[in-house]
Amino acid sequence: xxxxxxxxxxxxxxxxxxxxxxxxxxxxxxxxxxxxxxxxxxxxxxxxxxxxxxxxxxxxxxxxxxxxxxxxxxxxxxxxxxxxxxxxxxxxxxxxxxxxxxxxxxxxxxxxxxxxxxxxxxxxxxxxxxxxxxxxxxxxxxxxxxxxxxxxxxxxxxxxxxxxxxxxxxxxxxxxxxxxxxxxxxxxxxxxxxxxxxxxxxxxxxxxxxxxxxxxxxxxxxxxxx
Numbered sequence: 001x002x003x004x005x006x007x008x009x010x011x012x013x014x015x016x017x018x019x020x021x022x023x024x025x026x027x028x029x030x031x032x033x034x035x036x037x038x039x040x041x042x043x044x045x046x047x048x049x050x051x052x053x054x055x056x057x058x059x060x061x062x063x064x065x066x067x068x069x070x071x072x073x074x075x076x077x078x079x080x081x082x083x084x085x086x087x088x089x090x091x092x093x094x095x096x097x098x099x100x101x102x103x104x105x106x107x108x109x110x111x112x113x114x115x116x117x118x119x120x121x122x123x124x125x126x127x128x129x130x131x132x133x134x135x136x137x138x139x140x141x142x143x144x145x146x147x148x149x150x151x152x153x154x155x156x157x158x159x160x161x162x163x164x165x166x167x168x169x170x171x172x173x174x175x176x177x178x179x180x181x182x183x184x185x186x187x188x189x190x191x192x193x194x195x196x197x198x199x200x201x202x203x204x205x206x207x208x209x210x211x212x213x214x215x216x217x218x219x220x221x222x223x224x225x226x
Contacts, residue, residue, distance in 0.1 A: 104136035
């Protein structure tokens with residue numbers, strides 16, 4: 001006995017629909033994403049050095065914590081022959097961009113234009129930074145506030161450029177325009193500068209302190225850049 005023609009049609013339609021399942025985001029189940037959410041390129045390869053898993057933004061600024069992949073705007077230069085970072089190279093930069101350099105450790109200096117201790121530390125840190133880089137130590141200067149200590153406005157490009165010009169930043173100068181450090185659950189800006197030593201492969205903070213401390217700046221090279 002032959003099946004009824006309408007029943008055959010219904011079964012065919014059900015089969016056709018089930019073979020093209022769409023996720024809730026609108027992408028079919030063969031989208032180019034791997035299991036942990038990392039993007040895969042057209043060749044089917046993943047980032048060989050993915051960013052380490054980190055806590056939520058604002059909770060990774062403590063000793064032994066992993067820094068999240070924070071976003072900034074600023075300058076990145078790895079050529080010591082250049083006397084100062086190029087103002088034409090201002091762009092978006094995140095910590096993963098910095099991990100793609102040959103750095104083994106990062107020295108992060110978080111400062112503000114209004115901060116006297118930050119201004120005392122800056123020239124000494126910049127002098128040390130040129131010695132550190134050939135050994136794998138990369139100094140990052142992050143400006144979080146301008147001249148108004150009470151302002152809640154994030155640092156601007158003009159704030160960063162003022163710092164770069166005053167202290168002749170050669171390698172990395174960043175404006176914390178996203179308020180990564182100065183925002184809610186961030187660092188204590190009243191105690192600036194904030195200094196952190198971060199291992200580049202794990203992005204774990206291996207040392208951190210507030211205030212200008214020349215002995216600890218000197219110890220960066222002897223401890224981590226052997």
